[in-house]
Amino acid sequence: MNEAIQTLHPDLFPDVFRDVEHLEDFMSIPTQGVIDDLNRLDGDIMILGVGGKIGVTMARMAKKACPDKRVIGVSRFSEEGVQERLNDWGIETIVCDLLDRDAVNALPKVKNVIYMAGLKFDYRGREDFLWAMNTIAPQITAEAFKDSRLVTFSTIHVYPWSNPLHGGVTEADLPMARPGEYANSVVGRERTFEHFSKKYGTPGRTMRFVYAIDPRYGVMQEIASWVNEGKPVPLDTGHVNTMWQGDANAQFLRMLANTTVPASPINVGGPETVSVRYLARRFGEALGKEPVFTGVEQDNCLLVNCDKANGLMGNPVVPMDPMIRWVADWVKTGKPVHGKPSKFEVRSGEF
Numbered sequence: 001m002n003e004a005i006q007t008l009h010p011d012l013f014p015d016v017f018r019d020v021e022h023l024e025d026f027m028s029i030p031t032q033g034v035i036d037d038l039n040r041l042d043g044d045i046m047i048l049g050v051g052g053k054i055g056v057t058m059a060r061m062a063k064k065a066c067p068d069k070r071v072i073g074v075s076r077f078s079e080e081g082v083q084e085r086l087n088d089w090g091i092e093t094i095v096c097d098l099l100d101r102d103a104v105n106a107l108p109k110v111k112n113v114i115y116m117a118g119l120k121f122d123y124r125g126r127e128d129f130l131w132a133m134n135t136i137a138p139q140i141t142a143e144a145f146k147d148s149r150l151v152t153f154s155t156i157h158v159y160p161w162s163n164p165l166h167g168g169v170t171e172a173d174l175p176m177a178r179p180g181e182y183a184n185s186v187v188g189r190e191r192t193f194e195h196f197s198k199k200y201g202t203p204g205r206t207m208r209f210v211y212a213i214d215p216r217y218g219v220m221q222e223i224a225s226w227v228n229e230g231k232p233v234p235l236d237t238g239h240v241n242t243m244w245q246g247d248a249n250a251q252f253l254r255m256l257a258n259t260t261v262p263a264s265p266i267n268v269g270g271p272e273t274v275s276v277r278y279l280a281r282r283f284g285e286a287l288g289k290e291p292v293f294t295g296v297e298q299d300n301c302l303l304v305n306c307d308k309a310n311g312l313m314g315n316p317v318v319p320m321d322p323m324i325r326w327v328a329d330w331v332k333t334g335k336p337v338h339g340k341p342s343k344f345e346v347r348s349g350e351f
Contacts, residue, residue: 005030005064005065005067006064007029007030007031008029008031008250008317009317012026013318013322014026016326017215017329017330017335019335020216020335023215024056024057024060026246027057027061027214027244027245027246027249028057028058028061028064028249029064029246030061030062030064030065030250030253031250033254033314034061034062034065034253035066037254037256038062038065038066038253038254039069041112041256041257042111043069043111043112043148044070044071044072044110045066045070045112045114045253045256046072046073046074046107046112046113046114047059047062047071047072047113047114047116048074048075048098048113048114048115048116048117048141049074049075049098049115049116049117049118049153050073050074050075050086050091050093050116051073051075051077051079051082051083052075052116053212053216053217053338053340054116054212054245054248054249054252055116056073056082056085056086057245057246057249058114058116058249058252059071059073059089060086060089060091061246061249061250062253063089063091067090070092070110071091071092072091072092072094072107072110073086073092073093074094074095074096074098074107075093075096075117076097077095098117098133098137098141099132099133099136099137099140101140101144104140104141104144109144109145109147110148111147111148111149112148112256113141113145113151114151114152114153114252114253115138115153115193116153117133117153118153118189119133119185130182130185131185134186134188135185135188135192138152138189138192139196142193142195142197142200142202145202146196146200146202147202148202149203149204149256149259150193150197150202150203150204150259151205151207151255151256151259152189152190152193152204152205152207152263153207153209153252154186154189154190154207154208154209155183155186155209156208156209156210156267156269156302157182157183157186157302158175158176158183158186158187158190159173159176159208159302159304160173161300161301161302162300162301162303163300164238164239164273164300164301164303167305168241168273168305168306169267169303169305170267170304170305170307170308171208171265171266171267175187175190175265190265193206193263194206194263197261197262197263201261202261202263203259203260203263204259204260204261205255205259205260205263205265206263206264206265206266207251207255207265207266207268208265208267208268209268209269210240210242210267210269210306211240211242212242212243212244212245213243213244213245213323213327214338215327215329215330215331216330216336216338217337217338217339217340217341217342218242218245218342219240219242219276219279219342220242220279220283220323220324221327221330221331221337222342222344223279223280224283224286224328224330225331225337226280226291227280227283227284227289227291227292228283228287228289228331228332230289230292231292232293232294233276233277233280233291233292233293233294234276234293234294234295234345235276235277235293235294235295235296235297236295236296236345236347237276237298237301237302237345238275238276238296238297238298238301239273239274239276239297239301239303240274240301240302240344241269241272241273241303241304241306242269242270242272242274242320242323243268243269243316244270244317244318246317247270247317248268250317251268251313252268254313258312266308266309266312267304267306267308267309268306268309269304269306269309270315270316270320271310271316272320273303274320277297282328283324283327283328283331286324286325286328287331287332298347302344
């Protein structure tokens with residue numbers, strides 16, 4: 001069965017993407033590692049918070065990789081059409097509020113769970129909801145799925161900033177309460193899952209995830225759009241980590257086969273330290289525009305070292321050059337975007 005499943009490799013890279021359907025079909029092609037790891041796991045797969053920017057193609061990749069397993073997507077499904085698309089791909093969907101303990105307890109008790117829910121933006125005036133989503137919902141989930149493998153979504157924003165010349169922070173660096181309630185609440189989310197992993201012996205992994213690249217959103221799309229529109233590209237945060245979203249999907253799914261007891265953190269992202277100035281110039285060449293800059297590169301930024309995950313699962317399949325080409329064409333041709341900026345340039349911690 002597995003030999004018939006299409007796997008991701010450079011021969012499949014398109015010159016450009018025709019439309020959203022073409023993009024999402026490519027982004028959900030599994031690697032051989034995903035196929036092997038998911039099919040050797042016992043039990044089915046559930047993705048909590050599946051309705052976000054990343055979860056949709058991740059669920060589709062899981063279903064492509066193991067068509068004989070149930071793949072269940074759970075969300076409030078506030079965005080129209082998402083639930084129907086998932087269903088069309090053979091993914092079961094359940095509408096659920098993860099703050100509703102009874103509803104979460106009623107979910108199927110599958111063996112493999114990926115937790116992607118959380119709140120980052122637009123929490124002003126509802127800071128209580130931010131903390132509830134990032135600490136109480138994890139407690140409810142951790143107790144309901146104490147007998148499952150539990151891979152949880154986190155962020156590099158839990159880390160201190162560092163000098164980009166020094167290789168980036170590693171998992172050995174303790175999460176630090178940075179300015180802004182978001183980062184603090186995510187430290188709370190990590191510690192909540194860690195506590196219940198220790199209490200129940202739940203196998204887990206905390207994925208400290210860097211900026212995903214999708215032509216519809218992310219660091220590259222933002223920089224390319226600024227260049228295309230003649231807006232100044234801010235340089236104070238002068239270096240970033242990036243990773244093609246399909247590769248990120250693959251590492252999230254494969255981490256189900258690489259959990260620890262108790263749950264432990266791991267950085268997920270590309271191996272390169274990428275210069276914002278370099279990206280702007282590349283996009284300027286592709287778009288026929290001269291980039292305009294503001295500010296100057298500072299001696300610290302939010303940069304992480306992802307050697308551990310890439311050593312475990314191999315470097316990402318999609319390298320920098322095709323990502324730049326795909327994003328430049330997407331922006332140049334005016335294809336649709338999510339309108340949800342990463343705000344990588346924000347240095348205050350307030351999103």
